[in-house]
Amino acid sequence: MNSDGRSISPFNPQQPVDPDFFVGRDDSIKRVLHRAQESINGNLRIIYLAGKKGIGKTSLAHYCRLCIEKELGAIGFHVFLHGDSGPRTLKDFTYTTVERIIKSRSNEASVMSLIEKIFKKFILEVKVGGVTIKHKELNEFVPNNIPTFYDFLRNLDTELHKKDKSRGVVLILDELDFVASEQYFVDLLKGGSDIAGVDGKKDNILIILCGTIDVFHNMVSKVKRVGDIIDLIEIRRLSEKEVIEFYKRSFSYLSIAITQGGLSVLKQFVDGIPQLMHLIGEETYLNNHQDRAINKREAFIGVRAAAEVWGKKYLKEKIHKLFYNPKYAPILKIFQSNINIELKFSENQILNNLIVKDEDVLFEFLKALEALNVIHKHKDDDDEYWVFNDRLLSLYFQVPHENIY
Ligand SMILES: Nc1ncnc2c1ncn2[C@@H]1O[C@H](COP(=O)(O)OP(=O)(O)OP(=O)(O)O)[C@@H](O)[C@H]1O
Numbered sequence: 001m002n003s004d005g006r007s008i009s010p011f012n013p014q015q016p017v018d019p020d021f022f023v024g025r026d027d028s029i030k031r032v033l034h035r036a037q038e039s040i041n042g043n044l045r046i047i048y049l050a051g052k053k054g055i056g057k058t059s060l061a062h063y064c065r066l067c068i069e070k071e072l073g074a075i076g077f078h079v080f081l082h083g084d085s086g087p088r089t090l091k092d093f094t095y096t097t098v099e100r101i102i103k104s105r106s107n108e109a110s111v112m113s114l115i116e117k118i119f120k121k122f123i124l125e126v127k128v129g130g131v132t133i134k135h136k137e138l139n140e141f142v143p144n145n146i147p148t149f150y151d152f153l154r155n156l157d158t159e160l161h162k163k164d165k166s167r168g169v170v171l172i173l174d175e176l177d178f179v180a181s182e183q184y185f186v187d188l189l190k191g192g193s194d195i196a197g198v199d200g201k202k203d204n205i206l207i208i209l210c211g212t213i214d215v216f217h218n219m220v221s222k223v224k225r226v227g228d229i230i231d232l233i234e235i236r237r238l239s240e241k242e243v244i245e246f247y248k249r250s251f252s253y254l255s256i257a258i259t260q261g262g263l264s265v266l267k268q269f270v271d272g273i274p275q276l277m278h279l280i281g282e283e284t285y286l287n288n289h290q291d292r293a294i295n296k297r298e299a300f301i302g303v304r305a306a307a308e309v310w311g312k313k314y315l316k317e318k319i320h321k322l323f324y325n326p327k328y329a330p331i332l333k334i335f336q337s338n339i340n341i342e343l344k345f346s347e348n349q350i351l352n353n354l355i356v357k358d359e360d361v362l363f364e365f366l367k368a369l370e371a372l373n374v375i376h377k378h379k380d381d382d383d384e385y386w387v388f389n390d391r392l393l394s395l396y397f398q399v400p401h402e403n404i405y
C-alpha cells in the first residue's frame, strides 16, 4: 500500500506512471508551472510536450496537472483524442472534449460535485462506475465555432472557481496524431491567441498538447503562426541517475533489495526509455521467484525476459517473414552467434562473417529491418553504421529464433 492506502504496482509499462514513482523532468515541470502561473494571471498559454512514443508525454502532462492543481489551485482535465481515429470536425472535437471534462474526474468527489452542478442539464446519472451523459442535449450545447469554444472554457473557469479564490483551467489534449493534421484544429489553436484579451476578457487557460515532434512540425507547416504561439518542450530520455532513482524507489516499495551490479545492468538496457524501464522492472520482479536481492544475475534474467515480451509484442508478427525466409537465415545466424553485435554494427562486420557474401541480400534484409523500425542508419564524419532502435530489440535478435517461436 502507498501513502494514501492504495495498493499499486510501481511497474506499469502500458499506463502513465503513478505520481509516487514519477522521476526526473524537473526542468520541464518548472517551465510548465511557470506558464501555468502566467495563464492564471490572465493570459492564454499553449504548451506542446513533444517526444517519441513511450517517452513519457502523458505521464508528464498528468504529473504537471497534479502540481498545478496543488500549487496554483487551477483545475485540469485530460482529454484523449484517440490517435488515428480522432474527431474529424470541430464539433466532434468539442463534443469529445466537453464529454471528457464531465466524465474524467468522476471518482474525485470534490471536483465532481462542481462538475455535476455546472453540467446538470447533460448528466443522466453519476454512479461509481462513471457518468451517463444525455447525448442529444450535450450535442446541442457543445460549441461549434472557435470563439464559442474559448467562451466555454472561460465560463468553465468562472463556474469552477465560484466558491474559491483561485482561478485557472488546464486542458490537456493528448494523442494528437490525427487531429493535428486537421485544419480546424490548427485554426482553433491560432484562434485562441487571436481573440485573447479581446473585450478585456481574461483567459485563465493553459492548454497542454502531447504529441510527436513530427506532428508539431506538421501543424506549423499548415499555419506558421502556430509555431510562434506554442511553447515547445521536447521530452528526452531519462538520465542514468533518474533510472536508478526509479528502480531504488520501486524495489524498496516492494521490499526487495537491489545491488549496484543489478542496477547497472538494468540501467544499461533501459537506455533512458521510460517504457522499457517499466517493462524491465516488471519482468525482473516477476521472474525473481523467491524475492531475492536483485544482483547482476537476477537483473540479466529480467532483461532477457523483457526482451522476449518486447520482441513478441511489437516485432514477432512483423518480422516473422524475415525470420523464416531461408535467404536470410545465414545473416540471422551472424546476429545470433557471439560476434559481439551490440547496439550498433557495420555492414562489413556482417559481410566478413558470411560464407556467401551477397551484398544485395544483406542490403535487402537491413532495409526491411529499417522499414520495420528495428534499426536506423547512423552517419558521422568518417563512419557509417546501423544502430538498433533500443537495446531490448538488439537482445531479442540475439536469442536463437527457434526459442522465440
Ligand atoms: N517520468 C517518469 N517516471 C517514471 N516512469 C515514467 C515516466 N514517464 C513515463 N513513465 C512510464 O513510461 C511509460 C510510457 O509513458 P507514457 O505513456 O506517459 O508515454 P507517452 O509518451 O505518452 O507514450 P505514447 O506515445 O504511447 O502515448 C509508462 O509505462 C509510464 O508509466
Ligand SMILES: [Mg+2]
Binding pocket: 057, 058, 059, 174, 175, 210
Ligand atoms: Mg501518451
